[in-house]
Amino acid sequence: MGMPRDIKIIDCMLGIPEAEDRSEWFAPFRPLIKDQQTLSQFAMPAQYMFKDIPQTGTVDDFVSWTVDQMDMYNIDKALVGWNDNATSYRAKEMFGDRFFFDLPIDPNRGMEEVRRIKRIHAEVGLSAISCFPAGTLPQVAINHKYMFPIYACAEELGLPILLNAGIPGPRIPMETQKVEHLDEVCWFFPDLKVVMRHGAEPWEALAVKLMLKWPNLYYSTSAFAPKHYPKAIIDYANTRGADKIIYAGYFPMGLSLERIFSDMQNVPFKDEVWPKFLRENAMKVFGL
Template sequence: MSVRYESNIDLNAITAIDMHVHLEVDDCGHKAMPEDLFEASAAYFKSAERTPSVDRVAEVYREAKMAAVLFTVDARTALGHEPNSIDDLVAGAARNNDVLIPFGSVDPRTGPAAITEARRQADVLGVRGFKFHPSLQGFDPSSAEFYPLWEALQELGLPCIFHTGQNGMGAGLPGGRGIKLRYSNPLLLDDVAADFPGLTIIMAHPSVPWQDEANSIATHKANVFIDLSGWSPKYFPASLVKMSNNVLASKVLFGTDYPLITPAKWLAAFADLPLKDEVRPRILKDNAVRVLGLDGS
């Protein structure tokens, strides 16, 4: 029987909300991706603990007095590999609902089945949003083929995180293992944001080499945000840091990409950024509270 998630996060007890955390293995030991992709990404990010369990993830964030958005990616069509279990992920988040917030994932290339599964994950499991990786999943989000899915997600009223920019997945492999970077150009999401103004879109990561495009979209579209995961803050593009201090102060969100980057490592570098004191808590927590609807909005 499926477990439904209900949040028990005490907003006064946490200092930050990490919007971007991966669960790469389920309770049966099944990994989210083929082994060569795990090995390549571990080498690219130099990560020590690549596949922590859901309870280990919760332990890390509980000790840090933070909450975390937790997800996997369903890329079964592109990778020929079944995803790890969303039901297990949600059950794990439910037993750690003081610190974890589960997002769902569906493979857009499965057509109507993706819509059916997205509704199940939202209505039955209680996921609080969805994660997509256009390059890994092998699809162009601006294609009309996928508009029925975006319409359904807009109706559900849940935010969607889309990978943008450079890919650690497949990095260093011949042909990048067939993973195409152009699907992660944020300009493709500008079409989706314009045509589905009720859909909250979070562009994951500094969108190198398209950071100016991402900045422009997040400035122009009220329903578009940027999470800061996947890069140490010391490597953030200067334009992103500058705009986070003013016009994008309400549009950028703390994220690490854990387990690829640890919260402690990310926050140590974040402390050195030239940001206004009043902007830091917005990035670390307040903006995410609003985007996730944790304040009842």
């Protein structure tokens, strides 16, 4: 059977645009980029990987517009990045039942960042924190000592951490995101829920091996059109990993919801996997 139509979907990576021009989403790591094609031609640094990047056009209210897009595809709730600005506060105030929030963090800020996480969590009620290791400046690896105060803070607060793993899409070095780095983190923080983002390729088989090893390690499908979900991940979800694989999209950063859910019809998950993948695993991991 294909994807059921009656599941209220939870999308664990969705964005609320600030404006028609979304280049500010990628500003923090733009100084790392050296190739002229990216700097002069791309609206987003990984544009070479995506075709038909969604265009919003002129919109008066991006928060309401985003909810309208979710409604068209039966997305009940969406995890979005908290930016500590007017858009984030409006999203929480107007649609607190539709959005839950992760806080993107910078481990280079040390204890100042730990204090910021605690302050925003006390005010907002975060559901996770997140880090793009290859996009930190300077770059900080998943298992680098600068990350350990962040992990300790997340575990203390009971928050999962979302980590980009695998070769980054932007043309920046990959060393910080090698999947093998997760082994040490999951060992040292056994009560910290760690969720991989952005594919873990080309080490997806290692990602599966580590999920078998560590109960606190999960995988989300962010930034991948469903037709490109790694076979190792699909096979794992259909066997021992049904509780470990979580749906996450990439709208409107790189994929349209139309593209995602058109492709999704052909993903060969077993019937019993779909409710967990589309909703139940997110409810469990993020405490919804």
